[in-house]
């Protein structure tokens with residue numbers, strides 16, 4: 535499985551690594567790990583993403599090598615991580631590199647690479663990279679173990695989602711042996727909110743509503759509240775997961791909206807596949823327990839529209 539990738543690495547020198555817009559723990563951690571690997575082989579490596587690394591991942595060594603300005607030069611190979619299709623990069627890949635490698639775990643992955651290492655059963659792209667290192671007996675430093683642990687921890691919702699299997703816990707056990715510090719990573723990712731972020735989250739909590747006999751839980755965030763509180767979009771991260779913590783809830787939605795469009799972050803406890811629901815909207819998609827879509831209509835129209843779709847699913 536890895537042979538083509540290793541041959542491609544051997545035959546090339548300049549690598550660009552990128553991932554999806556709105557970086558998360560998996561996309562940042564995977565990039566840090568892949569950057570280390572390629573650099574350890576003496577390759578030139580540049581990390582470029584449309585969006586900056588969120589502050590909560592700034593503890594990861596080498597996070598600060600991620601550029602948000604498009605490099606002026608071209609590369610031999612573009613390695614795209616954790617990205618189901620090329621449009622989710624948020625920048626045009628045209629003429630940047632003659633070859634693309636696609637390493638991902640989204641099941642709607644469009645296989646856009648010359649080499650596609652896609653495992654939609656993997657809990658995280660970081661888990662695929664972990665397996666690569668393990669299968670090829672590649673020894674990696676503690677900061678790379680920390681990056682991969684962060685990737686897996688965040689994509690399993692802190693080891694709470696249904697993708698938290700015994701296999702994934704074994705991977706994490708080995709990453710801890712390699713130097714990942716669980717409690718430090720937990721604290722940095724989940725327990726280091728700024729006061730401004732908590733004020734925003736309090737505002738989002740205040741919108742809590744239940745629908746469809748308590749099977750659907752919704753929270754909302756009008757984007758105007760960001761300016762009002764001086765908060766960032768990323769300060770609301772993780773709030774969508776709170777929409778499914780109530781008893782009896784099957785599907786949770788966090789809706790972020792302005793006058794023109796509404797973005798729905800969908801969560802499921804496991805019985806309902808929200809990835810399939812999100813796919814009903816053009817551009818939408820994701821995993822069975824966590825997915826998202828954007829409806830190009832104002833909130834007043836998009837919310838009843840989405841609630842109707844959910845009514846068919848939850849009965």
Ligand SMILES: [Mn+2]
Nearest residue numbers: 560616658659
């Ligand atoms: Mn991922």
